[in-house]
Amino acid sequence: MSKKIKSITNPKLHLEILTPQEVKKIHDATLWIIEKVGVRFPSKRALEIWAANGAQVDAEKMVVRAKAELIEKALKTCPPVYQLAARDPQQDLPLDGNHVFVGTDGCGVEVLDIHSGKRRVSCLQDVRDISLIADATEEVGFHWVPVSAQDMPPETRGLHEIKAIWENSTKHVQTESIYNEQEARAAVEMAGLLVGGKDKLRHRPVLSLMQCSASPLGHDGGSLDAALVAGEYGIPTGFMSMAANLTTGPATLAGNLAVGNAEVIAGTALIQLAFPGAPVFYAAAQTASDLRTGAYTGGGPEDFLYGAATNVLSDFYDIPLSMGSFATGAKEPNWQAGIENSLSTFMACIVMSDMLLGVGFLHGSRIWSFAEMMMDCELFSIIHKTMQGIIVDDETLALDAIAAVGPGGNFLSQKHTLKHMRDLFLPQFMDRRPYNEWETKKDDARDWALAKALKTLETHQPDPLDEKIKLEMSKIISSLESK
Amino acid sequence: MTDELFQKMSQSILDGDSDAAIALAKQAIDSGIDPLEAISKGFVVGVNQVGESFACGQAFLPELVMAGEAMKAAVATLEPEMQKRGTSRQVYGKVVLATVEGDIHEIGKTLVGTMLSASGFQVYDLGVDVPTAKIIEKVKEVDADLVGLSALLTTTMVKQKEVIDELDKLGLRKKVKVMVGGAPVTKDWVQKIEADGYSEDAIGAVGLAKRLVGVV
Numbered sequence: 001m002s003k004k005i006k007s008i009t010n011p012k013l014h015l016e017i018l019t020p021q022e023v024k025k026i027h028d029a030t031l032w033i034i035e036k037v038g039v040r041f042p043s044k045r046a047l048e049i050w051a052a053n054g055a056q057v058d059a060e061k062m063v064v065r066a067k068a069e070l071i072e073k074a075l076k077t078c079p080p081v082y083q084l085a086a087r088d089p090q091q092d093l094p095l096d097g098n099h100v101f102v103g104t105d106g107c108g109v110e111v112l113d114i115h116s117g118k119r120r121v122s123c124l125q126d127v128r129d130i131s132l133i134a135d136a137t138e139e140v141g142f143h144w145v146p147v148s149a150q151d152m153p154p155e156t157r158g159l160h161e162i163k164a165i166w167e168n169s170t171k172h173v174q175t176e177s178i179y180n181e182q183e184a185r186a187a188v189e190m191a192g193l194l195v196g197g198k199d200k201l202r203h204r205p206v207l208s209l210m211q212c213s214a215s216p217l218g219h220d221g222g223s224l225d226a227a228l229v230a231g232e233y234g235i236p237t238g239f240m241s242m243a244a245n246l247t248t249g250p251a252t253l254a255g256n257l258a259v260g261n262a263e264v265i266a267g268t269a270l271i272q273l274a275f276p277g278a279p280v281f282y283a284a285a286q287t288a289s290d291l292r293t294g295a296y297t298g299g300g301p302e303d304f305l306y307g308a309a310t311n312v313l314s315d316f317y318d319i320p321l322s323m324g325s326f327a328t329g330a331k332e333p334n335w336q337a338g339i340e341n342s343l344s345t346f347m348a349c350i351v352m353s354d355m356l357l358g359v360g361f362l363h364g365s366r367i368w369s370f371a372e373m374m375m376d377c378e379l380f381s382i383i384h385k386t387m388q389g390i391i392v393d394d395e396t397l398a399l400d401a402i403a404a405v406g407p408g409g410n411f412l413s414q415k416h417t418l419k420h421m422r423d424l425f426l427p428q429f430m431d432r433r434p435y436n437e438w439e440t441k442k443d444d445a446r447d448w449a450l451a452k453a454l455k456t457l458e459t460h461q462p463d464p465l466d467e468k469i470k471l472e473m474s475k476i477i478s479s480l481e482s483k
Numbered sequence: 484m485t486d487e488l489f490q491k492m493s494q495s496i497l498d499g500d501s502d503a504a505i506a507l508a509k510q511a512i513d514s515g516i517d518p519l520e521a522i523s524k525g526f527v528v529g530v531n532q533v534g535e536s537f538a539c540g541q542a543f544l545p546e547l548v549m550a551g552e553a554m555k556a557a558v559a560t561l562e563p564e565m566q567k568r569g570t571s572r573q574v575y576g577k578v579v580l581a582t583v584e585g586d587i588h589e590i591g592k593t594l595v596g597t598m599l600s601a602s603g604f605q606v607y608d609l610g611v612d613v614p615t616a617k618i619i620e621k622v623k624e625v626d627a628d629l630v631g632l633s634a635l636l637t638t639t640m641v642k643q644k645e646v647i648d649e650l651d652k653l654g655l656r657k658k659v660k661v662m663v664g665g666a667p668v669t670k671d672w673v674q675k676i677e678a679d680g681y682s683e684d685a686i687g688a689v690g691l692a693k694r695l696v697g698v699v
């Protein structure tokens with residue numbers, strides 16, 4: 001099986017979604033918010049770091065107000081470029097602003113069973129199956145813990161999950177399901193086993209930790225403590241804002257961007273103040289709440305605009321971005337899923353967001369579907385192709401072939417055609433058959449995508465994880481369980 | 484004259500204007516109007532209207548929330564006068580509402596609270612990340628009829644069970660109905676922890692609560 005990972009690089013398409021003046025205005029608004037309104041940091045360790053650096057700390061409300069100079073100084077130490085390491089070094093991912101990688105989505109609560117198609121509660125075996133399929137799928141560059149292993153004890157669940165991924169894949173693991181200090185420290189120990197000690201993680205971070213901010217203008221204590229552990233060991237970490245128009249953010253897009261930016265930037269500054277130079281990324285999955293129900297929509301024009309605008313902000317701060325795209329609100333792979341996932345992912349790609357999360361979910365990041373996973377991968381391939389744009393040079397203008405064919409005739413037998421036909425996109429799941437063939441079978445993309453996932457599950461053999469390492473990992477996990 | 488005042492009260496709710504609602508409530512007290520009448524003939528009329536236009540898709544969530552807040556402000560202003568007269572507003576039931584310990588997801592829980600109070604329940608919203616002991620304490624303190632528990636994480640939904648078990652231990656389980664909700668909550672889970680019901684949205688939560696206290 002190929003170890004290749006598909007990524008978008010050297011794109012020809014561009015989009016200016018915000019002018020430099022507009023970005024500056026959002027940045028100034030952000031600094032104003034952090035200084036005047038403040039951001040909540042409900043963690044003792046975080047508040048101590050802020051106080052030691054001269055920020056104004058309201059200990060009772062756990063709100064921090066920091067001057068613009070402090071924030072701007074702190075942000076200066078963020079490394080602009082670094083790598084997400086993989087168990088297999090061939091699969092390391094450079095976060096250098098010139099690559100877009102896709103991950104599986106994360107933390108789902110239910111699964112459409114790959115065999116029966118029935119919806120059920122997610123378990124550890126699902127984590128194994130999904131990571132194995134992702135390991136074999138070139139569009140997937142890295143893993144999020146795709147669904148929750150609800151058959152494992154809550155206090156060590158996040159650890160069982162990352163172990164299951166490492167056992168089934170050599171690609172980088174990013175988790176969003178470790179959000180307290182104890183689990184984070186154990187995860188660092190486990191990751192250390194893969195690179196010959198946790199002090200080596202700084203150079204080969206085979207694990208990264210994503211944390212959510214708590215919109216509006218807050219953070220979660222456990223998440224902060226976990227992120228600080230990551231910072232301590234030089235493991236990439238980032239804060240994701242989900243500020244949503246109407247509920248956790250203002251109804252206007254610019255205001256909502258400023259709220260999200262204040263959360264992310266304040267969190268990022270904290271990590272830099274504690275551990276200057278620690279690898280950090282910007283993360284966001286902003287959206288609009290539904291006007292009627294308040295539901296987190298995860299789709300729609302607002303989402304698409306955020307998808308593109310956020311990378312302009314992270315570029316302004318010169319740190320990599322992890323952007324929430326895909327994750328349709330649709331209940332099954334359908335018209336809505338196609339629209340939402342295409343446009344959100346296209347908009348995030350055209351500005352070259354470094355990491356995209358992620359493939360595989362339905363119902364607003366809640367239900368895992370293997371068919372959706374494979375179709376999302378194809379969707380990324382389509383965008384990957386589109387982003388290459390149109391190359392205009394002597395070779396591609398094909399004047400020799402045009403002259404040889406002349407008026408009339410066709411290009412099928414031209415050498416030039418033979419040479420370039422593979423440049424054209426060949427879909428796996430699009431229905432281009434004659435009508436009558438479809439009429440007799442009535443199958444479609446969903447069936448083919450599911451079949452591909454099943455076949456991969458049955459045939460793919462990932463590079464095994466060393467038995468000794470597995471054992472050590474199990475020991476670390478059970479030491480927390482016996483307590 | 485009084486009719487005009489009632490009309491204004493209803494309008495203040497429609498406008499979601501808490502300041503106006505408070506001023507009108509004060510005016511009612513000053514002119515000796517029975518607070519219960521101010522509520523039923525004035526403010527509640529507005530709440531019902533917003534509820535109706537929301538139900539048929541004409542009003543949006545922020546309008547509903549602001550109407551709910553104006554209503555709350557009006558009732559709070561009338562409260563002392565009701566106490567003086569030894570009357571109290573009839574509520575469908577008292578609900579203690581919280582997002583469970585370890586969980587900070589707030590929006591869904593808050594919307595459920597808003598809808599419940601707009602529909603005539605007395606809601607005690609304890610906020611997010613609330614330890615079981617605190618929930619139980621509040622249940623006892625206010626002599627609650629219902630407990631609403633929100634959990635959006637698979638790691639925290641076990642706390643819903645913890646609260647139910649605790650109520651059971653204290654012998655309160657028969658008297659206090661428990662409803663649950665949040666992203667990972669399913670029918671199976673509700674059965675497993677022997678909760679009294681769940682809902683996937685706030686409108687459903689109101690129907691459920693009414694069923695549980697026996698009003699519908």
Ligand code: B12
Pocket residue numbers: 106107108109147148176177178179210211212213214215216220222223240241242248293294295296363364365366585586587588589590591592594595630631632633634635636637638662663664665666667681682683684685686688691
């Ligand atoms: C917005 C959001 C957040 C925001 C919350 C902001 C806020 N101030 O509330 C933030 C960014 C803070 C956040 C944080 C995290 N989140 Co979050 N979040 C979501 C998201 C996208 C939407 C939730 C929401 O607000 N929905 C809108 C409201 C209106 O809907 P609702 O909450 O479902 O409530 C309705 C019903 O459920 C019901 N209901 C709710 N409560 C109750 C109670 C009763 C009694 C009744 C009857 C009904 C009822 O009625 C409500 C109204 O309609 C969900 C995914 C999803 N689609 O649900 C993930 C999700 C819940 N989060 C998730 C995760 C993992 C996290 C984090 C752990 C991530 C991290 N590593 O930091 C942290 C949690 C930290 C913590 N300790 O709690 C996962 C959980 C999955 C799991 N396996 O456990 C989800 C499913 C997404 C995912 N797949 O990753 N999150």
